[in-house]
Amino acid sequence: MTPKSRVTSHQVAKRAGVSRTTVSFVLNNVPGANISEETRARVLQAAAELGYVPNAAARSLVSGQTLTLGLVVSHAEHLKVDAYIPQLLYSLSHTSHRHGYRVLLETVEDVSRADVYLELVRGQRIDGLIVLNLRSDDKQLPELIRRNFPVVLIGFRRWAELEEKVYAVETDDLEASSRATQHLIGLGHTRIAHITFSPDNYFATQTRHQGYRLALEAAGLEYNPKLVRFGNYSAASGYEAMQKLLQRKPYPTALFAGNDTIALGAMAAIHEKGLRIPQDIAVVGYDDIPTAPYLIPPLTTIQIPAVEQGRLAVEMLSGLIRGVVPERPQIRLPAPLIVRASCGAKQKAKAYQR
Amino acid sequence: MTPKSRVTSHQVAKRAGVSRTTVSFVLNNVPGANISEETRARVLQAAAELGYVPNAAARSLVSGQTLTLGLVVSHAEHLKVDAYIPQLLYSLSHTSHRHGYRVLLETVEDVSRADVYLELVRGQRIDGLIVLNLRSDDKQLPELIRRNFPVVLIGFRRWAELEEKVYAVETDDLEASSRATQHLIGLGHTRIAHITFSPDNYFATQTRHQGYRLALEAAGLEYNPKLVRFGNYSAASGYEAMQKLLQRKPYPTALFAGNDTIALGAMAAIHEKGLRIPQDIAVVGYDDIPTAPYLIPPLTTIQIPAVEQGRLAVEMLSGLIRGVVPERPQIRLPAPLIVRASCGAKQKAKAYQR
């Protein structure tokens, strides 16, 4: 900016004919400061005329607050390809605004630099942290939590040792994955494949994989590692994994995909092979991304309430920053199975439910 | 953080047995400061032992720099539903890191509050601004640019008056839309529908719409407003718009969609109506989102190089902040038409090109 636009409280004070202290009292509505109505009006007008906005650095230097929240996306690649995160970003940004905060986006690109977000904390750039889909190999975060830095996790995890201090907005991925798999079992499938959400260092991946396995075993079906492939959030990975699953007969008759984007890629591979969905292979996804109802056929999937997750996470974090301890450290949201056409349960009814 | 973790340069100085000034000199590698090797080592060790990270607020207060870039997403809803933005976010975040910057995400939710990002500038929270898909009703930004605040736009726009000062990374949307439409015309289509990218207050929407119209008229085809519907980035809007377009015969035989997500929704509507793609209706999209090759059928679309856009925008902005004036204010990237199966041009060849 040009020098002239560097408006400070000093200039506002001069224009209003009062001291800088008075300006500060008026603009911050300091309780107990006796300011006459007339002076208050003069200050407000001077500030408005000059377009005064307090310098954020100076303010946070003295107040110790930055009014900024950090959002850590644990795998940068995930952001790039999956439609689940944008909904969350939208919600986080929206809710943060309403609470007077801004959002600083931090992506972890490299396992070896998994602690870049620590610099935000140490450098006091942020007042609190939201961590999306924690990596299972993250060693820094437990330390941060132990020191009572405000952190809210989004996504499922288990840390027995820190249970009471780990604040989180989560869905029961284990139960939901199990339920999704059960749904396929209930439709008569016995050869159910799984393409994982990501490489193995996400908690979410391990949990969804585990839920799939538990459902199979509970139904007396064998867990067959040959029916499991690793994805990495993307449609491309789903496509490739499915191609591999279709290299040998007997084909699986159903697929539980680690997320909807992977399901989308897998569906392309199934279609390309000349097989029909759901008649030849039934598909169930995870997340319920905004395009899920518009896939061909519409995708049956576990619905993760991303917008609500984001809202609750910000509200919880905003509370923690102000020292408000929530009644329960973990908020668990329902993750219903949305039955559309891709699983075959509704094929004779209304195929194109959205 | 707990008080003990509030490490300041003063503490580092004490531990190393030197003055605070020396600590600053060593840690910032100030040229011309004569520091003995032995002292330097002592300071570095003390800093490392204490885990010292400079306070960002104090540093930016004195230096006038925040090392933070603002990213303005002009329509918050767009972020939520469209898979194009995440790629850009990924790239912006990645490149910013490499240049030593962080990214502050700002979404504009409400037309009436289109200037929230001005507070970031006035409050000196950011060193520069990246604006994604500028709104045509934005009145603040020209003023900011006139005052030489570092701004880089992503996406196409025209401002005759400020041409030399508007820094941008753009694709020629007008030409690309025209080319996409021409492609359909060349395949023999004469009733080509268009679903716009968004409501009319995006520059990008107007431009893509205009390109469609120009191509029609250049080919001697009539521009028919009944073949045009307004979308709003989302699959849902594409689905609904396409349903409306299919309410009356004669049906259009081709669709040029304002983005790929809209195309995806439109394809669902076409399929639901029992029509085939591309035999009955050919579809061309815009953006080439990561899932475009995996739609059924794979989507022919204009490719916007989102990752490169993001990289170039950050590099340009980083230069502007340092006072480096780029040789040309606008960087124009190619936006090739990627021909897959949905347009019908390749249906007899290799249907599933990815």
Add this chain to the structure above:
DNA sequence: GTATCGTACTGACGCGCGTTAGTAGCAGGT
């Protein structure tokens, strides 16, 4: 007439840092 009290303000400090100007100590030249 002096003490007390409330109103409406202001002066000055310090948050943690980068940086400019200055100093102490010593070697070498004349």
Add this chain to the structure above:
DNA sequence: ACCTGCTACTAACGCGCGTCAGTACGATAC
């Protein structure tokens, strides 16, 4: 004996703000 020049540091200032501890002044109490 004195000046010069170099090395290796340090003292002190100010960035813009929030806030504590005042202060000046008039009104009321006794």
